[in-house]
Amino acid sequence: xxxxxxxxxxxxxxxxxxxxxxxxxxxxxxxxxxxxxxxxxxxxxxxxxxxxxxxxxxxxxxxxxxxxxxxxxxxxxxxxxxxxxxxxxxxxxxxxxxxxxxxxxxxxxxxxxxxxxxxxxxxxxxxxxxxxxxxxxxxxxxxxxxxxxxxxxxxxxxxxxxxxxxxxxxxxxxxxxxxxxxxxxxxxxxxxxxxxxxxxxxxxxxxxxxxxxxxxxxxxxxxxxxxxxxxxxxxxxxxxxxxxxxxxxxxxxxxxxxxxxxxxxxxxxxxxxxxxxxxxxxxxxxxxxxxxxxxxxxxxxxxxxxxxxxxxxxxxxxxxxxxxxxxxxxxxxxxxxxxxxxxxxxxxxxxxxxxxxxxxxxxxxxxxxxxxxxxxxxxxxxxxx
Amino acid sequence: xxxxxxxxxxxxxxxxxxxxxxxxxxxxxxxxxxxxxxxxxxxxxxxxxxxxxxxxxxxxxxxxxxxxxxxxxxxxxxxxxxxxxxxxxxxxxxxxxxxxxxxxxxxxxxxxxxxxxxxxxxxxxxxxxxxxxxxxxxxxxxxxxxxxxxxxxxxxxxxxxxxxxxxxxxxxxxxxxxxxxxxxxxxxxxxxxxxxxxxxxxxxxxxxxxxxxxxxxxxxxxxxxxxxxxxxxxxxxxxxxxxxxxxxxxxxxxxxxxxxxxxxxxxxxxxxxxxxxxxxxxxxxxxxxxxxxxxxxxxxxxxxxxxxxxxxxxxxxxxxxxxxxxxxxxxxxxxxxxxxxxxxxxxxxxxxxxxxxxxxxxxxxxxxxxxxxxxxxxxxxxxxx
Numbered sequence: 010x011x012x013x014x015x016x017x018x019x020x021x022x023x024x025x026x027x028x029x030x031x032x033x034x035x036x037x038x039x040x041x042x043x044x045x046x047x048x049x050x051x052x053x054x055x056x057x058x059x060x061x062x063x064x065x066x067x068x069x070x071x072x073x074x075x076x077x078x079x080x081x082x083x084x085x086x087x088x089x090x091x092x093x094x095x096x097x098x099x100x101x102x103x104x105x106x107x108x109x110x111x112x113x114x115x116x117x118x119x120x121x122x123x124x125x126x127x128x129x130x131x132x133x134x135x136x137x138x139x140x141x142x143x144x145x146x147x148x149x150x151x152x153x154x155x156x157x158x159x160x161x162x163x164x165x166x167x168x169x170x171x172x173x174x175x176x177x178x179x180x181x182x183x184x185x186x187x188x189x190x191x192x193x194x195x196x197x198x199x200x201x202x203x204x205x206x207x208x209x210x211x212x213x214x215x216x217x218x219x220x221x222x223x224x225x226x227x228x229x230x231x232x233x234x235x236x237x238x239x240x241x242x243x244x245x246x247x248x249x250x251x252x253x254x255x256x257x258x259x260x261x262x263x264x265x266x267x268x269x270x271x272x273x274x275x276x277x278x279x280x281x282x283x284x285x286x287x288x289x290x291x292x293x294x295x296x297x298x299x300x301x302x303x304x305x306x307x308x309x310x311x312x313x314x315x316x317x318x319x320x321x322x323x324x325x326x327x328x329x330x331x332x333x334x335x336x337x338x339x340x341x342x343x344x345x346x347x348x349x350x351x352x353x354x355x356x357x358x359x360x361x362x363x364x365x366x367x368x369x370x371x372x373x374x375x376x377x378x379x380x381x382x383x384x385x386x387x388x389x390x391x392x393x394x
Numbered sequence: 395x396x397x398x399x400x401x402x403x404x405x406x407x408x409x410x411x412x413x414x415x416x417x418x419x420x421x422x423x424x425x426x427x428x429x430x431x432x433x434x435x436x437x438x439x440x441x442x443x444x445x446x447x448x449x450x451x452x453x454x455x456x457x458x459x460x461x462x463x464x465x466x467x468x469x470x471x472x473x474x475x476x477x478x479x480x481x482x483x484x485x486x487x488x489x490x491x492x493x494x495x496x497x498x499x500x501x502x503x504x505x506x507x508x509x510x511x512x513x514x515x516x517x518x519x520x521x522x523x524x525x526x527x528x529x530x531x532x533x534x535x536x537x538x539x540x541x542x543x544x545x546x547x548x549x550x551x552x553x554x555x556x557x558x559x560x561x562x563x564x565x566x567x568x569x570x571x572x573x574x575x576x577x578x579x580x581x582x583x584x585x586x587x588x589x590x591x592x593x594x595x596x597x598x599x600x601x602x603x604x605x606x607x608x609x610x611x612x613x614x615x616x617x618x619x620x621x622x623x624x625x626x627x628x629x630x631x632x633x634x635x636x637x638x639x640x641x642x643x644x645x646x647x648x649x650x651x652x653x654x655x656x657x658x659x660x661x662x663x664x665x666x667x668x669x670x671x672x673x674x675x676x677x678x679x680x681x682x683x684x685x686x687x688x689x690x691x692x693x694x695x696x697x698x699x700x701x702x703x704x705x706x707x708x709x710x711x712x713x714x715x716x717x718x719x720x721x722x723x724x725x726x727x728x729x730x731x732x733x734x735x736x737x738x739x740x741x742x743x744x745x746x747x748x749x750x751x752x753x754x755x756x757x758x759x760x761x762x763x764x765x766x767x768x769x770x771x772x773x774x775x776x777x778x779x
Binding site: 032034067089090109110111112113114115118133134136137140160161162165195284287288292296298301302306307340342343344345347360361363372373376379393 | 418475494497499521547580672673677690691729757
């Protein structure tokens, strides 16, 4: 299939090498080279800014992808659950922060991990610290989670009294080492311009530093600042105002990051291969095996007001890419994906051909699968709880 | 925790018997008794209407729940993928329709299954039949998928010419046995009143019968009609105008079905147990470990215009239930769920307590897990591809 039309794509994936060509059902396709470039680029940004790089592994959740980070010199990581910490500890990572408010029902697992690795935990409430002080059997690093403006979790950045109380609780326990203040500026995902993003970053840092100065002077020695979101870490100036960064999504990026100007098209490194199961030229739609259980129901609103649940990628010898006018997935049900595709382009496709879909949110799409297939046809295992 | 307030709920689940009380992370909780009642009720509706009952197993995807159907006299089933057909064939089901447009890339699996069980496949395009006619090694039952108004997949109900062509292709192959016309009226999910639902049902049946008469007279013997959606199968009169019904969601129901008046509160039999990880009395919110990767991002719009991603259930000695004013989940991120909960109710809860969440869409929530835990603490395996 070749054409001068930029929208054309698709079925040459049928002819790919290795096991890619023998795919029978929705399958995650990973461009390993591009992923390694994304990793190298973020390592360089962190090094240039002089901040510690503690990448979030919840996006890829793969021991094999983790090795690419390790070979690039990364030695500490972030995860989003204690089970995920267990998985990566078993593959040799020994400095792991669980960047999710600590789940006290998993105290046994906390103690197992704390006895084995340098384990970081997040708290924002005295109840959690009281429980940990009583039940921790080994040293753990405790971060105070701070809400610097996002409004989801954490001590309000203005609540010096609560933060100081938490700091005193930490200082009073010989099992707890203070990590610092940790924040996730998730509202950066809705910034539409770089200056808005920069403003969110600067404001967050100012708020965190102010709170840090207040509690450190009274209760603790120094107060490192850890921040996390991919938009900020990918694009802002003055990243070095933080002490540590924890981005995750940058490893693959996706349509959401592209839509907000955070990544370039050629940086998106994850796609979903889906078989075509129906063609409807009269209504300019095809249906693929690829639905909510594969892509998640995360969506963007397109310029024409329609919801977009993914877009078809073009295939070229260097890999896949998504053009500005790439055919969108306009609706998803449990297993079906409806793609808006003009009849003349359908004529070149057969039922049973594969198409590649770029996901809206790569974290949620990858979550649905137990492995990745690289463009070279290699299988990479992925953690499944 | 006891109170006169209907909204109170929650932490008595901590004291439940068996393994329920030892839950550490988001876990599917199944009320087995209620599920069996839902099964018995739908069997009775099918029997009263004189239609064949071929329940869709994509909602539960569990061999153990399948046994409850078998013990109640069910002998034929529906699934949504060939892998799922393989799973249930391996547990003794020998009459399975894969109610998803046939995925031609899985021809090997099709032949394996067709050699072992009575396998039903769906087609709506001559290309698929040409491929099947060439590659089928055993008898298979072929259903023509018809779009009777929903607009997702299937031959348009007015396209007699296409349907007749497909019927002739089927008649010409000695490997293909004609099953009939199969439709899924997914637009029934947006019907807000019973009369709208009845109208969708009656209209679909009229359209399917008309098309069936047109092609059967010319090309085939009889033309059975199979319909599928839970709203129709749960509520309409004249169900017997079809020959076969394939509902799936009814086995658990959920908030979406409740919102449309399809089920009663006490028929919802699936919930998700989630640990509380944060409390924010000043903003009347708590945060639970229970996010998009557990519940899916399916949402409803509440009467106050806010999106609702689930609601907290109350616990009582008979099981769980969800009141009209039950606290809603107002936002979800990857692992976090934010619950709107007044400060005075938070005072009775501790970080680390469990709450039960009723999902918006039980099919998508169940899909995220590999097992169910019954109220008695028994583990039931679930298929994971």
